[in-house]
Amino acid sequence: MTLVDLLGLLLPVFGSVVAGGLIGLEREWRGRAAGFRTHILVCLASALLMQAAMMQGDWAFEALPNENIVTDPTRMAHGVLTGIGFLCAGVIFRTGFSIHGLTTAASLWITSAIGILFGAGLYALGALGTAVTVLILVGLRLVSARLPTRSVIDAVVCWPRDAADVAEAVERVLNDMDGAARSDRFELVDEGRLVRRSWRLTVKGQADLKALADSLGGLPDVTAYALDPRDD
Structure with missing residues (x-):
């Protein structure tokens, strides 16, 4: 070369x-x-x-005699x-x-x-x-x-298995934010002591996301929650 x-x-x-x-x-x-x-x-x-x-x-190899090498x-x-x-x-x-x-x-x-x-x-x-x-x-x-901000988020909420009416309270909070909130998964975790459920819903911006976090955190029997915005 x-x-x-x-x-x-x-x-x-x-x-x-x-x-x-x-x-x-x-x-x-x-x-x-x-x-x-x-x-x-x-x-x-x-x-x-x-x-x-x-x-x-220019490659370091020798072609066979009388052979025509065609590259692709x-x-x-x-x-x-x-x-x-x-x-x-x-x-x-x-x-x-x-x-x-x-x-x-x-x-x-x-x-x-x-x-x-x-x-x-x-x-x-x-x-x-x-x-x-x-x-x-x-x-x-x-x-x-x-454009008007609308974010799809995954909401995961946990509460004690023996707590009464928590599911209805959580669903009420989520439906107040998005009437089309859809439940995706039902789980028992922590050796069956906790219920963990997941929803997918739409919020209009950071203000709604913070308001949702405050509302979920204010429920007395909710032990944990996670709000995961979908963003690439």
Whole structure:
């Protein structure tokens, strides 16, 4: 590999680092586990692997005599996008009945795709993909912030098994907040001493969420509760 070849690698490497950084910066600002550095590494790795596939003529192997070697870089792209699925699965997790991390997983997947574009030399398409991705992550977040806030939350409430009429009191509080609150799970925990039930309901904002927390905390027989907003 000559110096000219190395200089030719600067643009895909630099482009992939910038693209991954721009996308990861939004996830870092949102406090997600896969943030700035993770997105840069995903994009850079994709670009480097794609560049390696594009330069198979420089690989250290000897072809058989009188054999014509035909390379297919798209196989590397397929392998990268398949492999990134394992990393994306690692950022998706479940809390109660809520699934978190889908947006971060999608951003990792498209970051890998953008890295492949830079590695294949499709710089304009990679830059366009980066701009549209950042616009979706940042711009649509600003748009949604101006819309009337409605959050779906999972509410988990515990009370002693022998306490009377607690279920009705809890359901009354939840229905006052959202008449369509739906019960999801019934459990006995703490060796059968406590009842734990889960509901899914919608609140209009932080004020309603705090009011709900105060109302549940004010019930004398409630021993514990958790209100988990669903947010990617």
